Amino acid sequence: MSLTIDKNTIDYSLYLVTNSEIVPESLDFYDQVEKALQNGVTIVQLREKNLDTDHFIDRARKLHQITKKYNVPLLINDRIDVALAIDAEGVHVGQDDMAAEEAREKIGQDKILGVTVNNERDAMAAIKSTARIDYLGIGSAYSTTTKEMTKPILGPGGIKKILEVLHDGKPEMKSVIIGGLNKYNITRTLNECRYKDFCTNGAAVVSCIMASHDASLATKETLRSINLAYDNEEALHPYKHPNIVQEKPLTHFITNAVAKYFSANVCIAIGGSPIMSELSEEFSFFAKISKGSLCMNTGTMSNASIHMYKKAISEYNAHMVPIIYDPVACGATQPRREIAKMMIEHGRYSVIKGNMAEICSLAGANGVTMRGVDSDLNLNDLEIVDILSKLAVKTQAVIVMTGKKDIIVDGIIPTKKPRVCFISGGHELMGKITASGCALGGVIASYLAVCSYFHTFEAAIDAVALYKEAGYLAGQQSKGPGTFLANFTDELYELSRKPYRLLSTNIIRE
């Protein structure tokens, strides 16, 4: 028996599309969906592309028993016969599967009917259809490995155009956005995907819950991102300074040849646990370890590196594990600029860190307009913050720009003006040793590994400030760069084992 549903009150806000093939090996498909239901999924679509009819019906029936317990509607992808066999609450059909009219005729008037639309023409056809369509799945918003990408990626721009069609033609029709959405990008995407005040009714997700090792947490965090967009308030837990020594997070470094030894030592000094690996076969293993992060540094790439970088960022992104990207010397040559552009297009990062030349070059290569970058980088704070803010919003990452004064800008939590923090102090010897920026990347990565994604900005500030403080203290005792290296490691070690209190570092938050 199906649930009694009132079509006017269906909650589309967190729409889970299942994929049994990406559930981590040690976990069970039904448990995974049940955890999602327990933690706030509001509607479920069973999507099985490789099951024969008997198995499909069997799976649908079992899943229906679970969804009914939570009073959540179950829709079946494509297979009307399966939906009817188990009396599911509805069906979802893609553009290439079956016409909406035919689907409606087969399922009757009471069931929920959803269709996928990829462009304004599809949306127009759905509005005009004689079949009563309940909602549109608008996608693909971004690229995704869940579905073969045969249709163009819409991006917020394409989605807005479809919403305009819906707004003008049939504003009562519901809609959800789908494709490449996860806790990292949902807030901003839902905020951007509005036509006037008209917005979608929810976000549909697959891998960010189905592939997660902790589906309960993944669902909670995804839901929080959605609520953040709709309520526009920070429903956050208070931030607490993490204890790296106690939590011993694992940071996987793909870093340059110059920085490996120093970065590993710095990481150990602050209580973290580094692993240097460029063996792509083991990336998925690291990405599944809880309290982990990736420090992705492209300082000494070779012709063989690109494939490995892509593999790493897709593994860590798929498992929602934080990545810090350090685009070392990315503006130095045209090939480096191109690789940096590719890195931004292919991956999502919690933090992007670089010195002024690197960050400005990255911003320029990614369409951020600015003044002076080709000349002497003689920019004032306002101009820098403007460039950083645009890059932060574009990449939905926290941007850390290092130098005498470090500047950190938040592109994750949406506020009218991105949050900004300035950190000064340290010592000039920090700029006179190689790989000090690279090793800072590892410190930030260790902090990210033990913090909620929503606290990326705070975690980055704490990591950068700790580093500055150790630099200051080490600088006071050092004769030159050689002794500084040793003193700096000692100070990081000591500071990390004391209550977090910085006396010589000035933190100004705007």
Ligand SMILES: Nc1ncnc2c1ncn2[C@@H]1O[C@H](COP(=O)(O)OP(=O)(O)O)[C@@H](O)[C@H]1O
């Ligand atoms: N003149 C300076 N005074 C204080 N801190 C500095 C100075 N130069 C660099 N630092 C610090 O050194 C670290 C590395 O920064 P930077 O040298 O800008 O990066 P990179 O090594 O990537 O070029 C950062 O923590 C930064 O705050």
Ligand SMILES: Cc1ncsc1CCOP(=O)(O)O
């Ligand atoms: C010298 C050098 N060459 C390629 S990467 C690298 C280290 C750069 O380190 P940092 O960016 O921290 O100064």
Ligand SMILES: [Mg+2]
């Ligand atoms: Mg440096």
